[in-house]
Amino acid sequence: MKERKVLINISNRHLHLSAEDLEILFGEGAELTNIKDLIQPGQFACDEIVELVGPKGSIPGVRVIGPIRKQTQVEVLIADTYKLGIPIVIRDSGDLKDSPGIKIIGSKGEVELSEGTIVAARHFHLHTTEGAEMGFKDQDRVSIKVGGERGVVYENILVRVADNGKHEFHLDVEEANAGLVKNGDFGVIVE
Amino acid sequence: MKERKVLINISNRHLHLSAEDLEILFGEGAELTNIKDLIQPGQFACDEIVELVGPKGSIPGVRVIGPIRKQTQVEVLIADTYKLGIPIVIRDSGDLKDSPGIKIIGSKGEVELSEGTIVAARHFHLHTTEGAEMGFKDQDRVSIKVGGERGVVYENILVRVADNGKHEFHLDVEEANAGLVKNGDFGVIVE
Numbered sequence: 001m002k003e004r005k006v007l008i009n010i011s012n013r014h015l016h017l018s019a020e021d022l023e024i025l026f027g028e029g030a031e032l033t034n035i036k037d038l039i040q041p042g043q044f045a046c047d048e049i050v051e052l053v054g055p056k057g058s059i060p061g062v063r064v065i066g067p068i069r070k071q072t073q074v075e076v077l078i079a080d081t082y083k084l085g086i087p088i089v090i091r092d093s094g095d096l097k098d099s100p101g102i103k104i105i106g107s108k109g110e111v112e113l114s115e116g117t118i119v120a121a122r123h124f125h126l127h128t129t130e131g132a133e134m135g136f137k138d139q140d141r142v143s144i145k146v147g148g149e150r151g152v153v154y155e156n157i158l159v160r161v162a163d164n165g166k167h168e169f170h171l172d173v174e175e176a177n178a179g180l181v182k183n184g185d186f187g188v189i190v191e
Numbered sequence: 192m193k194e195r196k197v198l199i200n201i202s203n204r205h206l207h208l209s210a211e212d213l214e215i216l217f218g219e220g221a222e223l224t225n226i227k228d229l230i231q232p233g234q235f236a237c238d239e240i241v242e243l244v245g246p247k248g249s250i251p252g253v254r255v256i257g258p259i260r261k262q263t264q265v266e267v268l269i270a271d272t273y274k275l276g277i278p279i280v281i282r283d284s285g286d287l288k289d290s291p292g293i294k295i296i297g298s299k300g301e302v303e304l305s306e307g308t309i310v311a312a313r314h315f316h317l318h319t320t321e322g323a324e325m326g327f328k329d330q331d332r333v334s335i336k337v338g339g340e341r342g343v344v345y346e347n348i349l350v351r352v353a354d355n356g357k358h359e360f361h362l363d364v365e366e367a368n369a370g371l372v373k374n375g376d377f378g379v380i381v382e
Binding site: 077078079088090121122145147148149150151152153154155156173174175177178179180 | 279313336338339342343347365368
């Protein structure tokens with residue numbers, strides 16, 4: 001069977017904002033400033049950054065990713081959960097019920113979230129056509145291997161197939177460093 | 192075949208000091224203060240901490256591990272190499288030739304290393320008797336799997352069998368977080 005290669009991109013800690021929280025953090029009428037389009041269509045890195053404050057510590061310089069969402073979602077690394085002093089809750093994007101809260105400080109104000117702080121579950125985006133070509137459907141689970149001196153097989157990866165998806169395997173910084181993976185490297189589907 | 196379980200322990204960034212560097216950093220006649228014995232016989236965490244300073248940034252609070260060694264060896268995370276501004280050089284302990292230098296600041300003085308800063312290669316310690324029982328010899332390579340929602344197979348792990356070794360698989364913090372592994376968890380040898 002033909003080796004099936006997968007493009008890897010790495011997410012650092014970041015957050016998505018609701019329209020209401022955007023105005024509280026950055027002022028009335030504030031809009032997100034796109035500084036770089038991301039691979040997933042419509043997603044972009046913003047000029048706006050915030051500070052996260054937990055019961056034990058804080059992390060400055062955390063970047064906002066646009067566009068606006070219905071609910072604010074903060075995505076941190078496991079190391080960050082220790083620093084902030086919050087539980088490790090690994091979730092798929094959007095699944096925020098009963099996840100830890102956090103305080104967010106922007107340039108114009110602050111928000112105290114009651115929930116919304118997650119460690120994002122690793123996932124593999126595909127467009128519907130790409131999914132059909134590769135033999136995957138939405139919500140499948142797959143393993144992806146990277147070689148080299150820190151070779152790793154990432155297991156239990158959620159496959160997300162959608163009409164607005166695009167081929168891209170998302171790891172966070174710690175997952176990537178564990179496998180000595182850099183942005184734009186390739187992994188291989190493990191049969 | 193019987194499932195072969197492996198005890199996992201996690202290393203944070205740390206350093207080993209030469210006798211000469213110990214005196215420069217902590218004063219003439221300074222000795223290491225054992226605050227906790229580690230699993231590997233004769234190894235211990237020390238009360239002494241230092242600051243690491245690289246071309247781009249610094250990291251305070253880095254713990255010394257005893258006993259004294261012939262050559263000072265600094266073991267950092269991949270994330271630390273970006274913060275410090277030094278190349279990523281993954282090495283087995285003791286293999287320091289042409290690895291990056293670093294500045295170390297102690298309570299009484301500082302040392303400018305010309306080499307000795309590595310990201311430690313993941314490795315699996317065994318006593319000679321344990322190695323024979325598990326079917327491993329020194330310098331073998333093995334893969335070890337952890338399950339769960341962040342399931343990972345760590346590949347290309349160096350096996351170190353020695354008369355002063357003791358059963359223990361060493362991961363660094365980023366490798367552990369990638370697999371949601373905690374100190375004292377178990378992995379399984381992948382046949």
